[in-house]
Amino acid sequence: MLKTKVFEMIKQAMRDKDQLTKSVLTIVKSNLDLAEKEKGEALTEAEEIAIINREMKQVNQSLDGAKQAGRDDLIEQEEAKLRLLEQFLPEQLSEEEVKEALAEAGVTSGMNMGDAMKIARPLLAGKADGKTIASVVKQLIR
Incomplete structure (x- = not known):
């Protein structure tokens, strides 16, 4: 399950003192937990992917805002978040x-x-x- 993988990656990020990875994955895990609690049972792979896609959409919006504001520091951070989230998605079709x-x-x-x-x-x-x-x-x- 995706939630287990995310939890393991959070633990590794904590060991590595990687704040960006830890913060992004903590949000993802929280959203997965919340959706699972609302549903009352384990999420399907499609539902987990939908949550990751929703996070990616939010990061893309932040990235667009950072580009418009000309904030290179934020652009770099948001692109790092996207690369991290993309790891959880299946291969994207052309x-x-x-x-x-x-x-x-x-x-x-x-x-x-x-x-x-x-x-x-x-x-x-x-x-x-x-x-x-x-x-x-x-x-x-x-």
Whole structure:
């Protein structure tokens, strides 16, 4: 389970006195614990990946803000957080692989964007980020 791996990495970060890793992973573990408590049972792999993706989205937003503010120190820190979180995600598909998967799933020209995304999201959850999925869907439904 992902939670066990995160906990082991927190312990290692504490031994290494790596504050950044410890703080990021503590937040991830807290979110995993909270989601598990709310659900009342162990999380599925897809649910764990969704939590990691949510964290990555927040870090990306912080990164964008740091870039706009020209804060090089924060940019470096946020990029380090992204690299750390990416370790927990499965291999991300390329845009071409996403296109092939969606074409096989029946996303075709003339479809409504909402209907196409209803097919795409569950199919590619955790395998590609939302921006990539949306842009490929837009290309396919034209």
